[in-house]
Amino acid sequence: MKNIVFIAQHGTGKGTQCNLLKEKYNFNHLSTGDLVRNAIKKQDDFGKSLEKTINSGKLVSDDIILKMLGDYLNQNTNDFGIIFDGFPRNLNQAKELDKLMNSLNMKVDLVFYLKISKDEALKRTLGRLICPKCKKSYNKYYDNLKPKKDNICDDCGTILNSRSDDNEETFNNLYDVFIEETEPVLDYYDSCGVLKTIDASLDALEIFKEIEKVI
Numbered sequence: 001m002k003n004i005v006f007i008a009q010h011g012t013g014k015g016t017q018c019n020l021l022k023e024k025y026n027f028n029h030l031s032t033g034d035l036v037r038n039a040i041k042k043q044d045d046f047g048k049s050l051e052k053t054i055n056s057g058k059l060v061s062d063d064i065i066l067k068m069l070g071d072y073l074n075q076n077t078n079d080f081g082i083i084f085d086g087f088p089r090n091l092n093q094a095k096e097l098d099k100l101m102n103s104l105n106m107k108v109d110l111v112f113y114l115k116i117s118k119d120e121a122l123k124r125t126l127g128r129l130i131c132p133k134c135k136k137s138y139n140k141y142y143d144n145l146k147p148k149k150d151n152i153c154d155d156c157g158t159i160l161n162s163r164s165d166d167n168e169e170t171f172n173n174l175y176d177v178f179i180e181e182t183e184p185v186l187d188y189y190d191s192c193g194v195l196k197t198i199d200a201s202l203d204a205l206e207i208f209k210e211i212e213k214v215i
C-alpha cells in the first residue's frame, strides 16, 4: 500500500475522500486537525496553548505539528499505508515530513491536490454541517447534501453542528495562507514526480473514482 498526502483548500470535501479511502482500503487516516483537537480536549498545558493559538486564528507551528506526527508514526505502524490530511501545509513541512518518513523507512508515494475555485470552496465551507455523534457531514447549500430535516442527522437523529472555525473571515485568512504556502509544496511534489491534480468541483464519488485510478 501507499502513503498518501492530501492537499486541498478548506471546503473541498477532502475529509470525505479520506474517509472513503479509509473504509475501502484500510488506510490509517492521520488528520493533523484531529491530532490538534484531541490534544486540546485533554486540556493540559499543551492543549490549552494549542487552543489559544487556534482561537486567535493562527496555525500551529511546524515544530509542534512535526513532534505530534513523529509520536503518532512511532505508535501506529500500518501495513496498508497512511493518509496525511492537513499536512504538509508549507515547503518546510514537506521537506521535514520526507526526513521523518525516511528515518522510519517510509516515504510519501502519492500526493493528491484537490483543486477548486475560491467561490465554490467558500460555499462548501460555510454550508457545512457535521453530526457530532456519527460524524456524517452535510451541506445546507446543496440539495443533494442537505439533511432531510433541517439541522437533523438523517442517520441518527442528532442535531447537527457547524464547526466553530467555519466562518467567512476565518475562511479568507486560511485561503490566503493556503495560496501563499501551498504553491511551493505543489511544485516540490511535482518535481518529485508524485503529484496528481484532481478537479474537486466534481461530485464526491467521481472524485473518488479519479483517485482510485491512481492508487
Ligand SMILES: [Zn+2]
Pocket: 131, 132, 133, 134, 135, 136, 153, 154, 155, 156, 157, 158
Ligand atoms: Zn448522525
